[in-house]
Amino acid sequence: ERYDNRWTLATNEEHFFSVSRDISGAELLHGLLSAPWLQSLLKVRVFIHSFKEVLIPTHEVRELYCLLRRPHVQALLLAHDTVARKDYDPVLPLVPEGVPGDEEAMRIICLVKNNQPLGATIKKDEMTGDIQVARVIHGGLADRSGLLHPGDKLVEVNGSSVEGLEPEQVIQILFKSQGTIVFKLIPNSPQPENSQATVFLRAMADYCPLRDPTIPCPAAGMAYSKGDLLEIVDQTDACWWQARKLPSAGPCAGLVPSNSWLKRKQREMWWSQPSQVHTCIRPCEFHPDFLSSEIQQLNKNVLICFLTFYPYLRLPSDPCGRGYVQPTSGFRRSLRLFRRRTQNKRRLSCHSCCPSKALSSPYEEVVRYQRNPEDPPRLIVLLGPSGVGVNELRKRLMKTNPSTFQGAIPHTSRPKKSSEESGKEYHFISKELFEYMVCNHRFLEYGEFKGHLYGTSVDAIKEVLDGGKICLIDIEPHSIQSVRTKTLKPYFVFVASPSLERLRLTRRSARVVASSHLTRHFTDEDFQEMQECGRSMEARYRQYFDSVLVNDVLQDACLQLYSIIRRAQDEPQWVPVSWLKPVQPGRRDVETTNSPKV
Numbered sequence: 136e137r138y139d140n141r142w143t144l145a146t147n148e149e150h151f152f153s154v155s156r157d158i159s160g161a162e163l164l165h166g167l168l169s170a171p172w173l174q175s176l177l178k179v180r181v182f183i184h185s186f187k188e189v190l191i192p193t194h195e196v197r198e199l200y201c202l203l204r205r206p207h208v209q210a211l212l213l214a215h216d217t218v219a220r221k222d223y224d225p226v227l228p229l230v231p232e233g234v235p236g237d238e239e240a241m242r243i244i245c246l247v248k249n250n251q252p253l254g255a256t257i258k259k260d261e262m263t264g265d266i267q268v269a270r271v272i273h274g275g276l277a278d279r280s281g282l283l284h285p286g287d288k289l290v291e292v293n294g295s296s297v298e299g300l301e302p303e304q305v306i307q308i309l310f311k312s313q314g315t316i317v318f319k320l321i322p323n324s325p326q327p328e329n330s331q332a333t334v335f336l337r338a339m340a341d342y343c344p345l346r347d348p349t350i351p352c353p354a355a356g357m358a359y360s361k362g363d364l365l366e367i368v369d370q371t372d373a374c375w376w377q378a379r380k381l382p383s384a385g386p387c388a389g390l391v392p393s394n395s396w397l398k399r400k401q402r403e404m405w406w407s408q409p410s411q412v413h414t415c416i417r418p419c420e421f422h423p424d425f426l427s428s429e430i431q432q433l434n435k436n437v438l439i440c441f442l443t444f445y446p447y448l449r450l451p452s453d454p455c456g457r458g459y460v461q462p463t464s465g466f467r468r469s470l471r472l473f474r475r476r477t478q479n480k481r482r483l484s485c486h487s488c489c490p491s492k493a494l495s496s497p498y499e500e501v502v503r504y505q506r507n508p509e510d511p512p513r514l515i516v517l518l519g520p521s522g523v524g525v526n527e528l529r530k531r532l533m534k535t536n537p538s539t540f541q542g543a544i545p546h547t548s549r550p551k552k553s554s555e556e557s558g559k560e561y562h563f564i565s566k567e568l569f570e571y572m573v574c575n576h577r578f579l580e581y582g583e584f585k586g587h588l589y590g591t592s593v594d595a596i597k598e599v600l601d602g603g604k605i606c607l608i609d610i611e612p613h614s615i616q617s618v619r620t621k622t623l624k625p626y627f628v629f630v631a632s633p634s635l636e637r638l639r640l641t642r643r644s645a646r647v648v649a650s651s652h653l654t655r656h657f658t659d660e661d662f663q664e665m666q667e668c669g670r671s672m673e674a675r676y677r678q679y680f681d682s683v684l685v686n687d688v689l690q691d692a693c694l695q696l697y698s699i700i701r702r703a704q705d706e707p708q709w710v711p712v713s714w715l716k717p718v719q720p721g722r723r724d725v726e727t728t729n730s731p732k733v
């Protein structure tokens with residue numbers, strides 16, 4: 136150790152003397168060797184060397200080494216380093232001398248054309264005649280490039296000046312271009328970020344951009360059908376929103392008319408038809424021509440409330456006796472036939488005459504809702520054309536799962552029979568109380584049969600739900616709005632008929648009630664009527680259907696309905712946003728149609 140110290144001392148002295156003797160270049164070399172960066176480099180080398188000796192490369196290490204040396208990983212690491220150094224600004228040549236300071240900055244951008252549309256629209260500035268980028272479609276090629284912005288002024292496309300051209304001519308140039316498109320443009324001042332939150336809407340009407348003369352760019356428009364779920368990704372333009380249909384097929388949004396724009400159009404359309412005969416101003420009459428001969432023969436005493444009716448009548452021989460009501464399907468069918476004929480008249484009159492009804496909300500704001508297991512179950516509502524099997528399905532589910540499903544006990548003003556018990560078959564109440572309940576909107580559906588009132592009350596349904604059972608009801612579609620409340624949070628299942636061939640095959644032994652006492656086999660005419668009725672129900676009301684079930688093989692349809700109901704109860708579903716908002720004091724919980732804010 137002493138020897139080493141002496142040696143170190145000696146060499147240091149030697150160096151010192153050499154330097155002091157000013158040997159040529161010695162000072163420089165000394166400075167170089169004692170530079171901190173060289174010292175660090177040497178330390179790294181020593182470290183790597185010792186590491187290499189210790190490490191016996193295992194199979195995994197070798198594999199990792201190979202992986203890390205692959206070109207794409209290398210490229211990734213390089214990209215990472217570049218980004219980390221923020222070294223991605225292009226190196227621009229210096230501005231040549233003599234360029235005036237107020238010259239507008241130009242941007243040259245290259246976009247590679249592939250099968251996708253560019254995703255931007257252009258317009259001509261009426262004042263200056265400039266061609267400008269009108270809008271950039273969310274998720275489109277231009278948007279993803281981040282290089283084109285609304286308001287950017289187009290100067291050249293592929294080296295050709297666009298000055299004095301019409302937008303259509305520019306589009307032609309773009310259309311003909313292949314591969315890379317080079318735009319020269321004057322960028323608009325920085326755009327404010329779109330800070331609006333994404334809104335989800337359910338379309339309450341159909342829309343086809345190709346049939347809309349007001350849309351600024353039909354090719355950028357997005358068609359939708361009533362019931363479709365739309366994700367509104369951009370509401371910057373008050374008239375034309377950008378939306379994606381859910382479940383989303385691609386990243387690119389499309390133009391859809393805004394809520395206020397559609398309402399304005401609806402109002403204009405309504406007021407532009409003043410010459411139309413406003414039939415609903417006249418009181419609606421029951422004309423014998425409206426009644427099918429079947430119904431006329433059936434019961435002359437039937438008086439039906441024009442808008443609602445009571446769908447069930449309990450049979451004395453209810454085999455289950457669990458308090459649910461056995462429907463007399465034939466009679467319901469007759470009522471449905473009657474109502475279908477009168478419905479056309481009602482539909483015409485309301486839409487042409489009452490602006491408040493005709494100008495319904497084109498969209499309904501919706502949110503994902505997951506029922507809390509402690510909350511009452513959601514009400515399950517079945518709808519379908521007469522004879523399709525709504526009652527059969529309902530009955531079977533209740534019979535096979537009596538501890539899970541239950542119907543609502545109806546109210547009636549009819550006197551109680553000696554064999555009956557109030558609150559079991561019916562809630563027997565006086566006619567005055569019944570009418571009082573009607574006035575207080577306590578019934579979802581009600582009607583009069585042979586001078587007695589019958590109805591399904593909200594309270595009867597709530598009683599079932601509060602007891603923890605799933606309440607299964609079936610209603611006529613026109614009652615949908617009265618059922619759509621935040622309290623009941625109904626889930627609508629539309630029961631559709633299968634094809635004509637399948638109906639003939641599966642309904643061989645099925646019977647339709649021809650009169651209050653007679654049943655008969657289905658005819659081809661019945662099947663056709665069932666399908667027509669189903670189609671028109673779907674066309675008019677499908678925006679409210681949460682699920683559609685085709686009742687083909689009964690057993691399968693039962694199982695499918697069961698799983699639909701389970702999903703409705705246990706999985707997140709889209710519901711109107713108003714169902715999750717607290718009820719304002721003094722407001723009735725009935726109206727759910729909600730229009731989004733613009």
Ligand SMILES: Nc1ncnc2c1ncn2[C@@H]1O[C@H](COP(=O)(O)OP(=O)(O)OP(=O)(O)O)[C@@H](O)[C@H]1O
Pocket residue numbers: 462463464465467468469519520521522523524525526527528641642643644645646647686687688689690692
């Ligand atoms: N999938 C099916 N396969 C075979 N028969 C069926 C099927 N679904 C229903 N049926 C039978 O069809 C007939 C009519 O069914 P159901 O009474 O349930 O009709 P509905 O839709 O309630 O119509 P309505 O309101 O007129 O009574 C019944 O005889 C029923 O058993």
